[in-house]
Amino acid sequence: MIDLKYLQKNFDEASAKLIKKGVDELTLENLKELFKTLKSANATLEEAKSEQNKMSKLFGEYMREKKDITELKAKVNEKKEEIVRLQAIAREAQEALELVALAIPNFPDDSVPEGANEDDNIELKKVLEPRKFDFKPKEHWELAQINGWIDFERGVKLAKSRFSVLRGEAARLERALINFFLDVNREKGFEEVCVPFINNSTMLQGTGQLPKFEDDLFKIDGEDLYLIPTAEVPLTNLYNDEILTSKELPILLTGYTPCFRKEAGSAGRDTRGMIRQHQFDKVEMVAITTPQQSEEIFEMMVDNASEILTKLGLPHRVIELCGGDLGFSAARTIDLEVWLPGQDKYREISSISNTRDFQARRAKIRYKDGKKNVLVNTLNGSALAVGRTLVAIMENYQNEDGTIEIPEVLKNYM
RNA sequence: GGACAGUUGGGUGAGCUGGCUGAAACCACAUCCCUGCUAAGGAUGCGUACGGGUAACUGUACCGAGGGUUCGAAUCCCUCACUGUCCGCCA
Structure with a gap:
């Protein structure tokens, strides 16, 4: 597997290397997009989870203090639905990326001579x-x-x-x-x-x-x-x-x-x-x-x-x-x-x-x-x-x- | 293949009456200190992956794997894999 961060940050350089190995630029462009999509999908998902975790932690406190939890519960349940949705998106992005990324060959060393066959x-x-x-x-x-x-x-x-x-x-x-x-x-x-x-x-x-x-x-x-x-x-x-x-x-x-x-x-x-x-x-x-x-x-x-x-x-x-x-x-x-x-x-x-x-x-x-x-x-x-x-x-x-x-x-x- | 038991961080190993446990303790490891002479003493740090941040730090996930229950699971339930023991079989 190639370093996707490197591909993202130095796209032109990375694609030049892979073209030497016969990978077409479109595939790489696609890969870069998939990587970006995954990252943002994960970011939103993680944020939602973070909020939900915080709310969940409150339950312990509420129980000890014998406070009413019905309102909190309703809020958490709402969040939960959102998370399920975001999770599906993130998973899809992950799978789509893997499908492409695992099929990309390694970068050749700079010293490797050009050539088709x-x-x-x-x-x-x-x-x-x-x-x-x-x-x-x-x-x-x-x-x-x-x-x-x-x-x-x-x-x-x-x-x-x-x-x-x-x-x-x-x-x-x-x-x-x-x-x-x-x-x-x-x-x-x-x-x-x-x-x-x-x-x-x-x-x-x-x-x-x-x-x-x-x-x-x-x-x-x-x-x-x-x-x-x-x-x-x-x-x-x-x-x-x-x-x-x-x-x-x-x-x-x-x-x-x-x-x-x-x-x-x-x-x-x-x-x-x-x-x-x-x-x-x-x-x-x-x-x-x-x-x-x-x-x-x-x-x-x-x-x-x-x-x-x-x-x-x-x-x-x-x-x-x-x-x-x-x-x-x-x-x-x-x-x-x-x-x-x-x-x-x-x-x-x-x-x-x-x-x-x-x-x-x-x-x-x-x-x-x-x-x-x-x-x-x-x-x-x-x-x-x-x-x-x-x-x-x-x-x-x-x-x-x-x-x-x-x-x-x-x-x-x- | 059948029966039972187990699977926790680099290792040993607690937790398993669900929230304060990403996880005690010990060992190993790293840095520093002391001592001096080859072995020992003290302090601190120390899981992995991904993301954010110049950084300190911080978010998410992971306690064999995958599902489920729940507001919340290492902890409860299901499936599978693996390991151990006994039985069967066999080089």
């Missing part, structure tokens, strides 16, 4: 030179077939399309990667946590998946529960509605979870292979920081994810997302894209975002700064997406006969 993203650097093959590198699904690593058909049978089964060495490699990632993260100071893979709607709203992106989520029938689309949800919301002390910050968390996404709207994209699945494993980093710390921690998280790829010997590049490609909650995002020789392109394998206080405002995560309660900054990033790493290893470490080498650092984990 991924074509306008900026490559910051490349790490590691892609290997030269003296044969035509295969795509991972061919390799999967040759090695018997991925059983796409039976995954579909068990669930539906976009589900798959890892077998044998691939299953072991998946597990090895998870352990390897968690270990590296822990060495960097992240506390390892193991969390529920199902969260309730309050938490999903806290991190921004709800209410706007409900279609992307798997919901548990008849319950107020959803399968998590990323560990960012449980990790960040670990501190939902809490007031932390400044001493505790920064809080660095890492956790492995499967992630469940409906992938609504990506029909036809990446249908082949396991680049885009309804269920995939991911090791996530989450940081809860003061506003002052968040920049430095952000850099650290990017470096960490990049280092992991480097340790695995996977060529990748670092991409700064432009305003138009930025996610809903993000103020700034850096993507890591790994080289896939079979596909002959770089593909996203990690996305590290600073949401500033956007999620904190929704999730009510604050810390005590002296006497004041201040919203924390929350950051999240993959380190890394496990399934895509597996794909990257398959394609980068393939031999001409389709067999696959295991990266050196993983040998202790297999």
Whole structure:
């Protein structure tokens, strides 16, 4: 949730920022009006209540002094009707505002480049030179077939399309990667946590998946529960509605979870292979920081994810997302894209975002700064997406006969 | 899933024969004082959210959530959620 007071006071500046992210000015104009309406509705309501409270307090006095209360009672009853009316108005204003406000994305940082979509993203650097093959590198699904690593058909049978089964060495490699990632993260100071893979709607709203992106989520029938689309949800919301002390910050968390996404709207994209699945494993980093710390921690998280790829010997590049490609909650995002020789392109394998206080405002995560309660900054990033790493290893470490080498650092984990 | 008990501020925990309780007390925390040496003593402050005010301060709401009764509810009633215990079931 954006800071509505800021929007109201610095409307032109705020709308300029949000336009960068593709929000039209009319929506913002509307939002500003709704906020104003709510404020005045609340003011009149509170005034009426104040009067009524004062009158009510008199009853105690009157009773003790044995005075006649019939007149007072009539007056209070009159006020009461007015309050009921004002209450309805205030509530309507509140609901109308929330409907719009919760659907407004975060402000991008000033440093975020202008741009409409991924074509306008900026490559910051490349790490590691892609290997030269003296044969035509295969795509991972061919390799999967040759090695018997991925059983796409039976995954579909068990669930539906976009589900798959890892077998044998691939299953072991998946597990090895998870352990390897968690270990590296822990060495960097992240506390390892193991969390529920199902969260309730309050938490999903806290991190921004709800209410706007409900279609992307798997919901548990008849319950107020959803399968998590990323560990960012449980990790960040670990501190939902809490007031932390400044001493505790920064809080660095890492956790492995499967992630469940409906992938609504990506029909036809990446249908082949396991680049885009309804269920995939991911090791996530989450940081809860003061506003002052968040920049430095952000850099650290990017470096960490990049280092992991480097340790695995996977060529990748670092991409700064432009305003138009930025996610809903993000103020700034850096993507890591790994080289896939079979596909002959770089593909996203990690996305590290600073949401500033956007999620904190929704999730009510604050810390005590002296006497004041201040919203924390929350950051999240993959380190890394496990399934895509597996794909990257398959394609980068393939031999001409389709067999696959295991990266050196993983040998202790297999 | 069934039965009973509970859910109060950062924590422990009173209040629950309805008004003077936004909430005692204790702990934690913050500032100051004393003392001097690492542990203790004293004073004051200290819930959250939103609004008004330069500020002191002040208004409204919140005692698990949502409804209801009442002029007035932490206190009474209803529904739901959660926690605990016993039973059932089970990794």
